Amino acid sequence: MNRKLVLLFFLVSPILSFFFTLCIGAYPLPLSAIVHIIAAKILEIVTFGRFTLDLNYPPVYETILFQIRLPRVITAMLVGSALAVSGAVLQATFRNPLVDSYIIGISAGAAFGAALAIGFLPASVEVLAFVFSMVAMFLTYTLARISGKVTVITLILAGIIINAFFSALTSLLKFLMEHEKLAGVVYWLMGSFATANWNVVLRVAVPVIAGCIVVHLMRWHLNVLSMGEEAQILGIDVGKMRVVYISVVSLMTAAAVAHCGIIGWVGLIMPHIVRMAFGPDHKSLIPLSIALGSTFMVLADTLARSIATYEIPIGILTTLLGIPFFTYLLRKTRGGGWNA
Template sequence: MGWIAACLVLVLVVVAALSFGQYGVSLPEAFRVVTARLTGSESGLPSIVDTVVWNVRLPRVLCGLLVGAALAVSGAVYQGLFRNPLVSPDILGVSAGSSLGAICGIFFSLPVFAVQGLSFAGGLAAVALVYGIGNAARGRDPMLMLVLAGIAIGALLGACISLLKVLADPYNQLPAITFWLLGSLASVTRGDLISILPVMVVGLIPMVLLRWRMNLMTLDDEEARALGVETAKIRLVLIVAATLMTSAAVSVSGIVGWIGLLVPHLARALVGPDFTRLLPASLLLGAGYLVLMDTLARNAASIEIPLGILTAAVGAPFFLWLLVKSARGWA
């Protein structure tokens, strides 16, 4: 019953997102537009209603579902791999690398698809560099080496981002850079959805196939190897999968924080730490949470609030509440 309730809540959030906005559309109208488009018939509604629902809001909602699910699932994987509840998907520098790639594209006035491509490539390159440095260090604790390398590379990439912000044109480029860093789904299109969906699927498949072994990866490496798990190979596969999903998400939405940190905690409180249940719970909650935040961002004020601001404003107090509740033994 819990899974059915979660799916129903997600459907309600999606329907509300299609209806609410600066141009009001009733729930029956939104349903008629989507149904007519899928069946190839006419909705019988004004063309502006059809355009708003099908061309503007539906791609944004679907991208929100993908981005939220990707960030939440990646956060759950990283927290399990690093055995640390405070880990988020940007621990290995993927967000910093994606940001630097996108800012380079904006700085050199490249088209949107090039900015997104550089963002995706930057996230992958940053994690590859961190993983290479972590392997070269070969310390007693490989996870600690990865974390330390991620902190150092993230700081270096952050310095490069700050330098480009100083050098950017303050009237055109700097506002675009700042807006991208705050996160938003305002400019997503159906093409963005098509471009990130295959990457998301490729990243999700190894997580699903390795969901049983993921439970063992939360143990110490020696204990996991004693149970027959090849920790180094599985860790690499899962890091690559989570990085692919995070980089694809950041490339279209910018930096949207707190989802990869908060949602896995909420999912864990609802279904427990077993990854076979934690994975789908994080996916559903992350997708619904981001679409809900995006709907609030569009409707809470006369201008659109950047997603990064809203997710932090809502996520931080809720995360503190979860910590207090867990400490008191209520969860």
């Protein structure tokens, strides 16, 4: 296959899937209406409102498209790219192809915050989930530094400890909860884009887009950082660089997780696919992960909301899609290193 063509396909896939998923939903919108309304909107935006088309569609059509579908599609794409990028960054930082952003305690912290908000505190779920995912990340880092130097091993160990700690706390909260509220927590933990609106888009977009830009600019240094302690002799301060990368992606994932719950496996698998297709060089890995992550997530979400009359939690779907793929990877590499 022509490598350039594939590359192009990967890069434009988010745009294709964006328009594709806009056309799919539970409310029966005729395709022509969608095209008209979108075209009119684009025209309006491009001409700064000087040209408007008078379309004779019920106003509910616009509500469905611009207030319901569009924010959801955008949120899914943002979250997908956030998770994929942070997976790629952390895999390089930890020199370990099997980590994703949850290894440093982000999901466990967010889950605890959400449980606290749903069950006990009159604060918003998003705020507490965000706060506690950052707290968990900070604790992981502090704990990793307890022996003086932050190494890959101490970080992963600290991550395991903090994950266990917050999981235990969450279990305790769940134990103390009424079953109705408990269902709320369980549902949150499975992840969903159902609540996406423009506020959510804004709150997710700012950290995610900023994070993507920063990571994209710094992407090549991930190659060097992935050399581990050895990167020092190439002239970079490994400790400081790790903190920078981890902080940036933590912020991104925390924002995503806080609004949409825990969506597993995306961060793990998207970078793998890109690596298999285009090699491990982060110069291309990062932009391709953004593209693939957003495409995958928006398609998975479309699947989640259109398989059945009810919605399947997106976290369940990504896991169910992710595991066969991962098994395939394991088989392909015969369980050996991902390097061979």
